[in-house]
Amino acid sequence: TQLLEQSPQFLSIQEGENLTVYCNSSSVFSSLQWYRQEPGEGPVLLVTVVTGGEVKKLKRLTFQFGDARKDSSLHITAAQPGDTGLYLCAGPIYNQGGKLIFGQGTELSVKP
Amino acid sequence: DAGITQSPRYKITETGRQVTLMCHQTWSHSYMFWYRQDLGHGLRLIYYSAAADITDKGEVPDGYVVSRSKTENFPLTLESATRSQTSVYFCASSDLTSVGQFFGPGTRLTVL
Numbered sequence: 001t002q003l004l005e006q007s008p009q010f011l012s013i014q015e016g017e018n019l020t021v022y023c024n025s026s027s028v029f030s031s032l033q034w035y036r037q038e039p040g041e042g043p044v045l046l047v048t049v050v051t052g053g054e055v056k057k058l059k060r061l062t063f064q065f066g067d068a069r070k071d072s073s074l075h076i077t078a079a080q081p082g083d084t085g086l087y088l089c090a091g092p093i094y095n096q097g098g099k100l101i102f103g104q105g106t107e108l109s110v111k112p
Numbered sequence: 113d114a115g116i117t118q119s120p121r122y123k124i125t126e127t128g129r130q131v132t133l134m135c136h137q138t139w140s141h142s143y144m145f146w147y148r149q150d151l152g153h154g155l156r157l158i159y160y161s162a163a164a165d166i167t168d169k170g171e172v173p174d175g176y177v178v179s180r181s182k183t184e185n186f187p188l189t190l191e192s193a194t195r196s197q198t199s200v201y202f203c204a205s206s207d208l209t210s211v212g213q214f215f216g217p218g219t220r221l222t223v224l
Contacts (some may be wrong), residue, residue, distance in 0.1 A: 033212055042202050042215030097162050098206045098214060099141035104154040
């Protein structure tokens, strides 16, 4: 069974600090995705990483896919209150069409 | 409006009643999904559909029924609502070429 474990589960930081969220698995994934969910809304896709070792940047967010394609990280530089939300990683379930397995999520709170 | 919509956004019902949650997407995506999101459990897949008239169970299908007579619609029915089905329900869609899913705004369901 493919599982994705995220850490930490909760993170409360001050504006301007840096942070890293981790998404780990014992299984190999063909790709991993990161979503952000704001209160009262559905998750929104931020990025998909496909190649082992790949690094993608989205403004102050940096996403990395592990060389072995078993893990991924999200690094936020100089966090802002607008970064507050639930961050979810997800990966396609092997040989199951478009189905995804989601991590439990990291609840981020950035205080001004 | 283009995108994926869910209705109603909020619903309160009583134990034993039948409830139908609606989901509509305008992208003609092949795949559609229903998830429930609960504290401590993250996003769990209830049912999914690969195309019109093709549906399959997800991780937590008991007590739910789906249909997909048209590509754009994917209603979820709780045949006899129970308190354990109190949750936030998200519909999502994706196409054959994209691994990422697009989520609706969610329906918050309370079963009294």
